Amino acid sequence: MAVDAHHAGHAVDHSKPLELSTEEGELKILGFWFFLAQDMILFACLFATYIIMHNHTAGGPTSMQLFDVPGFVAETLILLTSSFTYGLATFEMRRNRLKGMITWMVITALLGMSFVGLEVNEFIHYATTGAMISRSGFLSAFFTLVGTHGAHVTLGIFWMISIMVQLYKKGLNPVTARKAFIVGLYWHFLDIVWVFIFSVVYLPGVMK
Amino acid sequence: MSGVQQFLSHFFITGPFEIGGDVSIGLVSIAILFILTRYKLWGWLWREWLTSVDHKKIGIMYLLAALLMLFRGGVDALMIRTQLAIPGNSFLQAEHYDQIFTTHGTIMILFMAMPFIFAMMNIVVPLQIGARDVAFPYLNAISFWLFFFGAMLLNISFVIGGSPDAGWVNYPPLAELRFSPGPGDNFYLLSIMISGIGSVATGINFLVTILKMRAPGMTLMRMPMFSWAILATCIDIIFAFPALTIALGLEFMDRMFGAHFFTVSGGGNPMMYVNLFWMWGHPEVYIVILPAFGIFSEIVPTFARKKLFGYTAMVTSLLLIAIISYFVWLHHFFTMGAGADVNTFFAIASMFVAIPTGVKVFNWLFTMYRGRIRTTIPMLWFLAFVPNFAIGGATGVMLAAAPADYQYHNSYFLVAHFHQVLIGGVVYGMLAGMYYWWPKMFGILLEEKWAKWGYWFFNIGFYVCFMPQYPLGLMGMTRRMYTYPAGMGWTTLNQISTVGAFIMGLGFIFIVWGIVTSILHPVKDTTGDPWDARTLEWSLPSPAPHYNFARIPQIEGRDAWWAMKQKGLTKLDDSTPIVPIHMPKSSGKPFIMGVLFFVAGFGFVFNWFILAALGMVGVVILLFSRSFEYDTDYYVPVDEVKHTEALYGRS
Ligand code: HEM
Ligand SMILES: [Cu+2]
Numbered sequence: 036m037a038v039d040a041h042h043a044g045h046a047v048d049h050s051k052p053l054e055l056s057t058e059e060g061e062l063k064i065l066g067f068w069f070f071l072a073q074d075m076i077l078f079a080c081l082f083a084t085y086i087i088m089h090n091h092t093a094g095g096p097t098s099m100q101l102f103d104v105p106g107f108v109a110e111t112l113i114l115l116t117s118s119f120t121y122g123l124a125t126f127e128m129r130r131n132r133l134k135g136m137i138t139w140m141v142i143t144a145l146l147g148m149s150f151v152g153l154e155v156n157e158f159i160h161y162a163t164t165g166a167m168i169s170r171s172g173f174l175s176a177f178f179t180l181v182g183t184h185g186a187h188v189t190l191g192i193f194w195m196i197s198i199m200v201q202l203y204k205k206g207l208n209p210v211t212a213r214k215a216f217i218v219g220l221y222w223h224f225l226d227i228v229w230v231f232i233f234s235v236v237y238l239p240g241v242m243k
Numbered sequence: 244m245s246g247v248q249q250f251l252s253h254f255f256i257t258g259p260f261e262i263g264g265d266v267s268i269g270l271v272s273i274a275i276l277f278i279l280t281r282y283k284l285w286g287w288l289w290r291e292w293l294t295s296v297d298h299k300k301i302g303i304m305y306l307l308a309a310l311l312m313l314f315r316g317g318v319d320a321l322m323i324r325t326q327l328a329i330p331g332n333s334f335l336q337a338e339h340y341d342q343i344f345t346t347h348g349t350i351m352i353l354f355m356a357m358p359f360i361f362a363m364m365n366i367v368v369p370l371q372i373g374a375r376d377v378a379f380p381y382l383n384a385i386s387f388w389l390f391f392f393g394a395m396l397l398n399i400s401f402v403i404g405g406s407p408d409a410g411w412v413n414y415p416p417l418a419e420l421r422f423s424p425g426p427g428d429n430f431y432l433l434s435i436m437i438s439g440i441g442s443v444a445t446g447i448n449f450l451v452t453i454l455k456m457r458a459p460g461m462t463l464m465r466m467p468m469f470s471w472a473i474l475a476t477c478i479d480i481i482f483a484f485p486a487l488t489i490a491l492g493l494e495f496m497d498r499m500f501g502a503h504f505f506t507v508s509g510g511g512n513p514m515m516y517v518n519l520f521w522m523w524g525h526p527e528v529y530i531v532i533l534p535a536f537g538i539f540s541e542i543v544p545t546f547a548r549k550k551l552f553g554y555t556a557m558v559t560s561l562l563l564i565a566i567i568s569y570f571v572w573l574h575h576f577f578t579m580g581a582g583a584d585v586n587t588f589f590a591i592a593s594m595f596v597a598i599p600t601g602v603k604v605f606n607w608l609f610t611m612y613r614g615r616i617r618t619t620i621p622m623l624w625f626l627a628f629v630p631n632f633a634i635g636g637a638t639g640v641m642l643a644a645a646p647a648d649y650q651y652h653n654s655y656f657l658v659a660h661f662h663q664v665l666i667g668g669v670v671y672g673m674l675a676g677m678y679y680w681w682p683k684m685f686g687i688l689l690e691e692k693w694a695k696w697g698y699w700f701f702n703i704g705f706y707v708c709f710m711p712q713y714p715l716g717l718m719g720m721t722r723r724m725y726t727y728p729a730g731m732g733w734t735t736l737n738q739i740s741t742v743g744a745f746i747m748g749l750g751f752i753f754i755v756w757g758i759v760t761s762i763l764h765p766v767k768d769t770t771g772d773p774w775d776a777r778t779l780e781w782s783l784p785s786p787a788p789h790y791n792f793a794r795i796p797q798i799e800g801r802d803a804w805w806a807m808k809q810k811g812l813t814k815l816d817d818s819t820p821i822v823p824i825h826m827p828k829s830s831g832k833p834f835i836m837g838v839l840f841f842v843a844g845f846g847f848v849f850n851w852f853i854l855a856a857l858g859m860v861g862v863v864i865l866l867f868s869r870s871f872e873y874d875t876d877y878y879v880p881v882d883e884v885k886h887t888e889a890l891y892g893r894s
Contacts, residue, residue, distance in 0.1 A: 062378045062451055069447040073481045080489035080519055084504065091510030093503065169501035172510030179496060179504075197867055210873065 052129060053212035060213040067217045071224050074187075078228050081180040082235055088176035089240075095171040098240030101161060107237045110153050111229065114188075117146035118226035121219050128215060133207050136215070140199050143222065147192045154185045177236065184232060187225050194218055256405055260322075260339070264402050294829040296380035297789055301387045302365030303684060306677065308391060309359040310755075312350050313670075315398065317751060319347035324708075324744040327737050330729040340725035341408035342427070346397070348411025352527070353435055354394040356665070357442060359673040360534040361390070364449055364473045366684055367676075370780035371467050373458025373798065375791045378451040379444075380827040381875070386441035386448070388837030393438030396844050400430035404848065407431035410723065412520055413494065415505035415513045420498050426848045432495045433844035439488055446480030449473055458779070460798035464558070467778040467802075468551060471558055472537025475565040476530050482569070483526035490519035499847065514579055521572035529568040532664065533561065535672020536603055539625050542679055543607045545776040546622040547614025550802055553606040560599035567596050577645045578652050586645040593643035597636055604629060619774070620694045624675035627702045631667025635660060638713070653723075656716025659709045666705060674754070682768040686785040690766075693757030701750030708743025711736035771891075777805035782815050784891035790824045790879055793817070793888050817894050821885060823878040830875075836865050 047056050054060050089098065124139035158178070161167075168178045198214050205211050255265075279285050292300060322343050326335045335343065365383070369376055377383050400406045404426040409418040418428050453474045457466065466474075494516060496502040503509025505516045544551045551557065573581065573589040607625070616622065638660040642648050651657055681689050715736050720727065727733055772781040782804045783791065796815050800806050807815070843858025845851075888894060 062455055065455060066379060066447050066451045069450055069481055073443055073447070073485050076482055076485035077489060080486050080522075084489070084493065084515060084519075087512060087515060088504070088510065091503075091512070093508070093510035168496070169503065169509075172503040172512070175493075175496065175502035175504050175509075175511070179493065179502070193863075193867075194870075197870055201871065205873070214870070 047209060053131075053207065053209055054128075054216040055213075057209045057213075060209055063213060064217060064220075067220055071220065074224070078180075078183070078231070081176075081183060082231065085176040085180045085236060088172040091172035093171035093173075095174065096164070096166045098173070098177070098236075101164075101166055102237055102240045103157070103160075104241060106153065106157055107233065110150055110157075111233050111237075113146050113150045113153070114226055114229050117143045117150065118223050120146065121222050125216065125219050128207065128212060131207060133202065136207075137199055137202055140195060140202075140215070144192050144195050144199075147188055147195070147222075151185060151189055151192070154181070158182070181232060181236065184225065184228055187221075187228075191218065191221055191225060195222070254403060256402055258339075261402050268402065289831070290829070293834045294384075294831045296376075296384045296827050296829055296833075298365045298369050298377050298380065298383060299684070299787065299789075301383055302362045302367075304387060305358040305362035305365060305390070306684075308394065309355050309362055309673075312355040312358065312394065313751070316347050316350040316355055317748060319343050319350070321744055321748055323347065324741040326725065327727075328741040329738070330727050330731070330734055332726055335725065337725045338408065341410075341723070342406035344723060345407050345410055345413075345431070346401070349397065349407070349431060349435070350394075351665070352411065352531070353438065354390075354397065356531040356669050356673075357438075358390055358394075359669075360476070360531055361386075361442075361445055363469075363534055363538065363673065363676045363680070364445075364476075366680055367780060368449060368452060368470055368473055369456070370683070370783060370787060370791060371470050371778050372453065372456065372461060373779050373792060373795055373803075374452065374456040375795075375824065376827065377448050378456060379448045381830060381833065381869075382444050383448055384830070384833035385836055386445045388833045389441030389444075389840060390438045392837040392841040393434045393436075393441070393844075396437065396841055396848070397430055397434035400427060400434075400848075404430065412517075412524070413491075414520075415494060415497070415511075415516050416507070418494060419506055421506070429495075429498065429848040432491050432498070433847050436488065436491050436495070437840050437844050439484055439491075442480060443484045443488075446477040446484070450477040450481065453477070458795050458798050461803070464555075465798060465801050465803070468540035468554070468557055469534075469537035469778075471561055472533045472540065475561045476533045476537075479526045479530045479533070479565050479568065483523045483530065485523075486519050487523035487527075490516055490523065493519075495847075499850070514576075517576055517579070518572070521575045522569075524575065525572040526565075526568045528661075528664070529564055531669045532672070533564065535628075535669050535676075536561070538672050538676035538679070539607060539628065540603075541776075541778065542621045542625050542675055543610045544802075545679075545774050546617045546619055547611045548617075548775075549610055549614040550777075550805075551606070552609040552612075553602075554801065556602055557606055560602045563599040564596060567592060567599070571596065571643075574643050574645075574648070576652075577648045590643050590645040594640050597640055600632075600636060604632065619678075620689070620691060620698065621675040621679040623695070623698050624671045624678070627698070628667060628671045628675075631663060631671065631705070635663035635667055638663065651716060653721055654716035655712040655720045655722060658722050659712035659716065662709050662712075666709075679774070680780075682773045682785050683771075683780055683783075684786060686768050687761060687765040688768055688773060689761045690757055690764075693753050693760060697750045697752075697754035697757055699750070700753055701747050704743045704746030704748075704750055706743070707746055708740050711740045711743075715740075772804075777802040779803050782807065784893065788887050788891070790826055790884065790887075793821055793824075793884050793893070794819055814893055821881050821888075823881055824884060825876060826879055827876045828874070832865055832869055836862060839865065 046058070049056060055064065120139050121143045124136050124143065127133075127135035127139060161174075166174055168175050195218050198211070198218050202211050202215060279288060292304065295301065322335065323340070326332050326340055365377075407413065407423075407427040407430055409423055409428055409431075413428065413431055416422060418431075453466070453470055493502070493504040497504050497506060497511070503511040505511045505513045507513065540551055540557060571589055571593040573579070573585065574593045577586050577589070607629070618626070638656070642651055642657060642660055678689055678694065681687070715733055718731075718733060720731075720733050727737075768785040771784040773785075774781070779796065779798075780787070782796070792815070794815065794817065796803070839858050839861040841858075843855045843862065846853070846855030846858055885894070
């Protein structure tokens, strides 16, 4: 794109993918990358805290006693799949097929909801056995780390729905494409964070 | 006492100072309301300021807020010094004293220094790189209002609920519920978390602005040094603030939901907080000093009439400082006992910072060498900065010697060190920047007589106040003690220090008075370039029109405006036709978002979770409603641009 595109305001560069075809799109996507960078540090701090706290159970339940292998494996599979289905939505967007795109987004959101449902279930189950956030340092760190991720996912679902509505109402244009693309970045990012939760929290938590 | 009475007496703090606070807040509010109504200014206030997304206006609002907070923090400081003037003083009780030094530190760093740097970057960066606004003007307004309402939340703690009193670092276990019951520390946590969201957003916003919106031809290595400094600052903000968010967030979980991050009994570890806090805290000191370095890098070439010496070295040292600042945090608690190896690493890394810093100072001096120096007010502040920062850096290196720090740690020696760098570096830098860019902001020149009185009083007062604190620290006086017995040999030095503080207070009054007289008897800046300066912002009329540049200039080298002037130009090239200018629309939502965050924060502070939830739901609704808004910008028609330019005598 020409260096001075931002003087032209809404100029569209058709040689680029729709979401990057305007200056606004380019700026917002770059800005979102920086947002993700700071979110990554945020999670890194939570992970560090969790690693320190893992064995500080203060006589309460340990990760070994608590974590339920089929449960977290199911959560993992569902979230990974949802990242893939969002990838398909982006794929349809690049081909300018709105219907296919929205369909995949709906599927993604449904998968996201089942993930959150399972997680809430898991948390409630822990809480009923007395494993609450106030029980020990370990549980504080666990609930905060995994809960922060879950809150991110929940927000992402609502956000995705609102973008679907906008896509439905306005069709595909540089603005809606950019919005859908950014939700996608967010969603994939959360997926990556979950991979870390899986391999830093759950796996070592159930291994001797 | 009835329940209601009991509640109210805890809610509204009653004591001589608080009632004084109540009365003055009440009077000032009434005065403001009166003036706004009497002169029918409400509409103007809402249209021109509260809903503005113009970076120049947002910058001015930051500046006003910073000066107000400097005043509030300054009054705290004078109360601290009054208490310490004589041994065994009973001017303040211990509890009060703790609250005052806590709010003093918190306000000065987070609600004075931060908005001051945000003021400078908002006012200058887009003008300097040839842009019409920042990358995300709407987000920029949100950042401001989050800062503003965060600051309000902290400030009302003085009269409602009680101030925080666990120090500006708010370490557990002291800051935990068990030892600090009541809302005070919640005010600290909530206000900083709210304004912190705004700070991160500003970091992202300006990084994208600088990377993506420079005028054509302005490569990174042609960019003015202040913009470089802001680029480095933004990187620091983006990567440091999350650590603070987590430190405070976890403490919040401890206090609100009984979590055990930092309570040893539940398996927590308070040193975790200390580490997280300083992973932000040390980069934070560079977040506030780098913009000051940037300001000096503009002022020195302008008033020495020479190009900046060693541009590349300046850029390199900026980036080096920004990066090294992540590897030194542990020097704030060598006494944690991490072991000789760890302490050695952090000690050496800390001393390394002094090298790029030294490079910068020498480059400024070399820029001055054989220059034709004009000792204007901004230049005077720079000249005062140099020895100040040299001493501050030297004492910093002393503190960074880990074994010796076991002696200095948390003594008045430390207190003197960080005031030396924060006042002598950050405050001097920001004042210099304020004097330098004031004509660009308001279109009037500042008078020099009172400014000079202010300068000398503040500067002399500084040494009188803080030099005695180094020996006091070596004599064993620790920080945060609310009084001391006679016969320790500390009395004289403390008295001198207190005198110095009041001299600084007078200096501040003179500075403000100088500004007030300049506003009452304005001398207009008709040229737009009163200092005969070098960078692009001075090519514009003062104050710049709301779209900044009628035509975006083509840049051919460093010091773009200076180069044009060398070619005999007196204004930017205006031979090309004007085209309609794309600008963002004003919006009331950022302001409302600030109010809602305030409501939520207030709810959390008092554990009124319903109120907190209402506030948060409001925030979410606002976010989504903005997402559905498509009509967010407009084009300034050519006629309007031509008309505006003509008013400035341009075409
Ligand atoms: C060569 C440069 C510097 C070095 C080596 C250095 C070193 C240190 C060390 C070792 C401490 C901790 C001492 C202790 O707690 O015992 C410290 C504290 C501090 N420094 Fe520096 N410093 C330098 C520059 C700066 C600058 C530029 C600033 C701010 C603009 C700054 C602000 C502070 C603050 C705010 C504290 C103490 C905060 C607190 O404990 O409340 N320093 N410095
Ligand atoms: Cu430090």
